[in-house]
């Protein structure tokens with residue numbers, strides 16, 4: 163059976179080129195949401211959309227859309243999306259692979275004279291990573307009505323900036339109301355960012371659900387005091403208390419025999435001096451579980467431990483919620499299309515749960531959505547060592563092509 167195929171060279175060249183945009187003095191890839199480096203990435207993506215002859219729209223939260231109004235203008239479009247913002251010292255595939263593959267699919271179909279029954283759109287959502295402005299997946303959350311746009315634009319970043327000001331400063335505070343196009347269907351292609359596909363030698367993941375996410379910021383206040391003269395029994399040591407939380411979370415997750423994961427990714431001490439007992443420790447807690455009840459149990463257990471700790475260590479503890487998303491189930495019909503497309507191409511395919519958060523979990527609030535995964539070498543991501551083989555990148559993009567063809571004609575892929 164002959165299959166359509168994307169222009170693999172064009173896709174791979176663009177992934178590599180975008181992966182070089184936004185590197186800092188140490189060569190690290192850092193394109194935090196609404197930053198100057200992210201603007202460079204946005205500008206490059208918009209230039210590619212223009213080259214492809216697409217209509218371009220930007221909404222008030224800075225989401226960028228390339229629209230192929232081939233038919234059924236104004237009808238619900240088929241949307242392909244992901245993100246081009248990154249974490250700190252990122253790999254080059256997370257998010258960018260899905261956005262550039264969406265553009266590639268549209269350009270391929272246009273060049274092959276394909277006549278879709280409805281518009282096809284590629285989207286780059288703002289602030290998927292949530293590193294500078296919490297919560298993560300913010301642009302797609304606002305787009306799908308999960309967060310009020312005015313509230314989102316007022317979000318204060320970890321650097322004291324305000325998201326709305328930064329979007330205006332980089333020229334991406336667009337005119338369109340978030341949600342101005344309701345997708346007929348949404349498909350996101352993404353690297354797995356985990357070890358499963360590679361370990362099982364499977365080329366394609368048909369992602370049928372995504373785990374719940376809980377982000378909190380914890381502040382522990384004790385007393386600064388002299389590191390040499392203060393007896394252990396007299397200390398109100400915020401640093402030591404924070405360390406007890408970190409080990410509590412790891413020990414609990416490890417002992418749980420469930421998929422529960424817990425991460426303390428950011429931590430800061432005050433006054434942060436070698437010979438001063440920390441008066442304050444501020445850190446983040448990222449809890450995840452595919453089961454909502456278990457995720458709630460983890461949050462309750464943490465709260466109880468913090469209560470115990472505050473009396474044990476004579477410190478005061480406050481908690482701020484940064485993000486909370488329940489587990490999401492994706493659209494079974496689209497998942498079946500992904501499996502059929504892999505089968506038709508003779509590729510092994512496995513149904514999966516996503517451990518990472520993605521824009522698809524937000525767009526699933528407004529349209530049938532699902533995801534396609536391709537293997538990550540060593541399961542590594544959010545790390546410059548992030549890697550997916552070209553053959554897997556191309557295979558995933560061709561699966562996306564087939565799924566979009568099927569959705570755009572209502573029929574199975576050719």
Ligand code: HGY
Pocket residue numbers: 290291292298299517518519520
């Ligand atoms: O946090 C996540 O899972 C995603 O990378 N934003």
Ligand code: MN
Pocket residue numbers: 245256257290352519520
């Ligand atoms: Mn991502």
Ligand code: MN
Pocket residue numbers: 249256291544
């Ligand atoms: Mn990510």
